[in-house]
Amino acid sequence: MDTFSLLLEGFGAALTPMNLLWSLVGVVLGTIVGVLPGLGSAMAIALLLPITFQLDPTGAFIMFAGVYFGGQFGAATTAILLNTPGQSSSMATAFEGYPMAENRRAPQALATAVLGSFVASIVAVTLVVFFSPYMVQLAVQFGPAEYFALAVLAFLATSGVVSGDVLRGVTALGIGLALALVGIDEQTGTVRFAFGVTQLFGGVSIVVVTVGLLAVGEVLHTAARSRNGAATETIVAGRPWLSRRDLSRSWRPWVRGTALGVPFGVIPAGGAEIPTFLSYAAEKSLARRRGNSEFGRGAIEGVAGPEAANNATTATSLVPLLSLGLPTSATAAIMLGAFQQYGIRPGPLLFTEQADLVWALLASLFIGSAILLVLNLPFAPVWAKLLRIPRNYLYAGILVFATLGVYTARTSLSDVVLLYLVGVLGFLLRRYGFPIAPVLIGVILGPLAETSLRRAMAMGQGDVGVLFGSPYSIGLYAIMVVAVVVMTVGRLRKRRVAA
Amino acid sequence: MTTSPERVRTGRAETTPGGRVERGDLLVAALVAVTGTLMLLATVRMDVSSSVSYLGPRFFPGLVAVLLMALGAALVVQVLLRARSTARDTEQTTGEGSDRRALGIVLATLTAHLLLLETAGWIIAGALLFWGVSYALGGRKVLRDLGVSFLVSATVQLAFSAGLGLTLPPGVLVGVV
Structure with missing residues (x-):
């Protein structure tokens, strides 16, 4: 009961009229920044960080929570409406969210995203409040070998399950892995695949790849097809609100997404991308098994699951952040910087030494997600009205904002050049039926896979057995073997039926 | 291709x-x-x-x-x-025949934007980017489209430099902005 009374005290500190106002301001500002492609919740917090320093720590945390949830929602909004995720963790949302928007179901996609985020955040924060000491113990168990196994699992899941054609899926993954290799190798300082171009030494940024493949690729793809019907017509937004059927289709993905997301926030494995893609893959194969899969044409499950997973992961990523001082996502990294500004030193002692702040922060997470729900659920149809803009203006706007987001991130023209080149790659992939998701997963997790593989091998002095040295990694590989066997059997059976 | x-x-x-x-x-x-x-x-x-x-x-x-x-x-x-084998699932790969002209206009627009961004400045380069894509996608009300393009790029410039404090290249309009 001790935890409970501490949390109540936290609410007491957080729930003042002024703090509620800050939370509201944070949600609005966060949503606005999050809506710009390339500028996700991490960017939103970074941009608004200077403003929050005017406040006292509690007020600042509450505004942070608001900005964070707003940014998260803003990123999902553009993923659904414009096929342009504001950040990499909303990529999986775009795959089904955008087809939903094209099928006049944009408000439903937005609503299921908001509600899913709310459910997941509340559940995950509650878990953080009550179980963070135990979660920390799990996090410490993960070493390089386990991270490598995790990355391989994500590779298999996205290239095998998400895409129907395994060969094309793996090829897309390979292209992503190759893109991630460009630049200076972190461990030895070796320059790889830069071909003498200094701008490439720092590697290809994930923002550039994400925005290029999805937004620029989409615009080129639309241009290439524009002969078959004028692209100037508007997309009709359709009827707002979730029907009872939508709700009954959404709640299970919310629960599964949350369950997938919670453990991934605790282990420092590169943020919310893996669970969002795993959730997407899980929902897709479950839908396929049920037989009436709408995936590819706008399945509400494909929005509900990943969004829940994304928010659950980010909420539980507070566990390593607060208790170990270990940021597991870009957002967490910026928050760590903010903590340091206030003289707060995250670590095992934080919960005892500065308990009042920690509990106020946790309470403000509850408040932030509630305010987001109140503010954005009614506004989902309003946001969906973005689609009433004539399509030639809409796509022109997408390209302008994509360019802007990438250019301003580092004020670098060469990033814009790269953006357009990656856009052409995205167009070619789309044109010839290659899935985009494995490319992104390869770019994001490729470095993690390589680094952890090399660290594990160095620790094992070259012994391959070190990769299978713990129950966690053996468990992960066992899951993969089972998944591959089940999939192969399923395909063979289908082929036999077809023959 | x-x-x-x-x-x-x-x-x-x-x-x-x-x-x-x-x-x-x-x-x-x-x-x-x-x-x-x-x-x-x-x-x-x-x-x-x-x-x-x-x-x-x-x-x-x-x-x-x-x-x-x-x-x-x-x-x-x-x-x-x-x-x-003739029976194949070509749902994804059969493009309905691509419109190479529109694609070409977009690609030319992107190239022009890259050349102009840091020389002519964001307002001009951004407006051109917007207008070029809109034209490629069938926007034929040239004057209205041009007006919208400049409105968008100017609004963005204002919002980014005044609102968020991010710098965009001013280019030839350096004194005006």
Whole structure:
């Protein structure tokens, strides 16, 4: 009961009229920044960080929570409406969210995203409040070998399950892995695949790849097809609100997404991308098994699951952040910087030494997600009205904002050049039926896979057995073997039926 | 991609996608294999300082390179096999014939934008970007479109420099902005 009374005290500190106002301001500002492609919740917090320093720590945390949830929602909004995720963790949302928007179901996609985020955040924060000491113990168990196994699992899941054609899926993954290799190798300082171009030494940024493949690729793809019907017509937004059927289709993905997301926030494995893609893959194969899969044409499950997973992961990523001082996502990294500004030193002692702040922060997470729900659920149809803009203006706007987001991130023209080149790659992939998701997963997790593989091998002095040295990694590989066997059997059976 | 218009009109496009798409598929498959080969060459010629770790900076690139080469070869085989059997699932690969003119205009717009962004400044380059894409996608009310384009790029400039404090290149309008 001790935890409970501490949390109540936290609410007491957080729930003042002024703090509620800050939370509201944070949600609005966060949503606005999050809506710009390339500028996700991490960017939103970074941009608004200077403003929050005017406040006292509690007020600042509450505004942070608001900005964070707003940014998260803003990123999902553009993923659904414009096929342009504001950040990499909303990529999986775009795959089904955008087809939903094209099928006049944009408000439903937005609503299921908001509600899913709310459910997941509340559940995950509650878990953080009550179980963070135990979660920390799990996090410490993960070493390089386990991270490598995790990355391989994500590779298999996205290239095998998400895409129907395994060969094309793996090829897309390979292209992503190759893109991630460009630049200076972190461990030895070796320059790889830069071909003498200094701008490439720092590697290809994930923002550039994400925005290029999805937004620029989409615009080129639309241009290439524009002969078959004028692209100037508007997309009709359709009827707002979730029907009872939508709700009954959404709640299970919310629960599964949350369950997938919670453990991934605790282990420092590169943020919310893996669970969002795993959730997407899980929902897709479950839908396929049920037989009436709408995936590819706008399945509400494909929005509900990943969004829940994304928010659950980010909420539980507070566990390593607060208790170990270990940021597991870009957002967490910026928050760590903010903590340091206030003289707060995250670590095992934080919960005892500065308990009042920690509990106020946790309470403000509850408040932030509630305010987001109140503010954005009614506004989902309003946001969906973005689609009433004539399509030639809409796509022109997408390209302008994509360019802007990438250019301003580092004020670098060469990033814009790269953006357009990656856009052409995205167009070619789309044109010839290659899935985009494995490319992104390869770019994001490729470095993690390589680094952890090399660290594990160095620790094992070259012994391959070190990769299978713990129950966690053996468990992960066992899951993969089972998944591959089940999939192969399923395909063979289908082929036999077809023959 | 190289396409021959005659092929599209032969009517074969209805039953099978015709030779056109398969040639593009073949080209993409070859491109994958060539990328892998180039990567392998670059990996072999990579400047590596003498390091003691068990897997050096060459291991992973080599692995990916070989993977891409194998995948490229497999894709070529797949294309050839599919060309033989007529019944194939071409839902994704059969483009409805691409509009090369619109695509060309967009690509030209992107190039122009890159050239103008840091010389003429954001307002002009951004407006051109907006207008070019809108035109390529069928926007034919030239004057209204131009007005909207400048409105968008100017609003963005204002919002970013005044609101968020991010810098955009002022270019030739440096005194005005």
